[in-house]
Amino acid sequence: MILLTVSAVIIALIVYTMTLDKMREIATLKLIGAPDRTIVGMIVTQALAMGGIGFLSGAAMIVTVKEHFPRRVLLQPDDGLLLGAVVLLVCLLASGLGVRLALRIDAAQALGG
Numbered sequence: 001m002i003l004l005t006v007s008a009v010i011i012a013l014i015v016y017t018m019t020l021d022k023m024r025e026i027a028t029l030k031l032i033g034a035p036d037r038t039i040v041g042m043i044v045t046q047a048l049a050m051g052g053i054g055f056l057s058g059a060a061m062i063v064t065v066k067e068h069f070p071r072r073v074l075l076q077p078d079d080g081l082l083l084g085a086v087v088l089l090v091c092l093l094a095s096g097l098g099v100r101l102a103l104r105i106d107a108a109q110a111l112g113g
Helices: 004-023 024-031 036-068 077-094 094-104 107-111
Strands: none
Touching: 004 024, 004 036, 004 077, 024 036, 024 077, 024 107, 036 077, 036 107, 077 094
């Protein structure tokens, strides 16, 4: 549970920082009339991609190096799928901070205001 909480905080901070870096682009999208769901979709997709890539690279690393360890923990396929679902859920929840920031951006910022 502690690992999930720490992971959620780290992902939330990364998504928040990436949203801060893209404030001008988000303001431009709002200025040209992009709906909020499009902007939210971009941020959530970015967070889910980050979680999915991290999970898949971790799973690949486990498969690659598992033979070099003297003790092994047997991970059933159902457990792996459940873990993947939990990772995606944590990423979805963690993207909320970035989404909140993006929805508060004023379109006038695109014009330098």
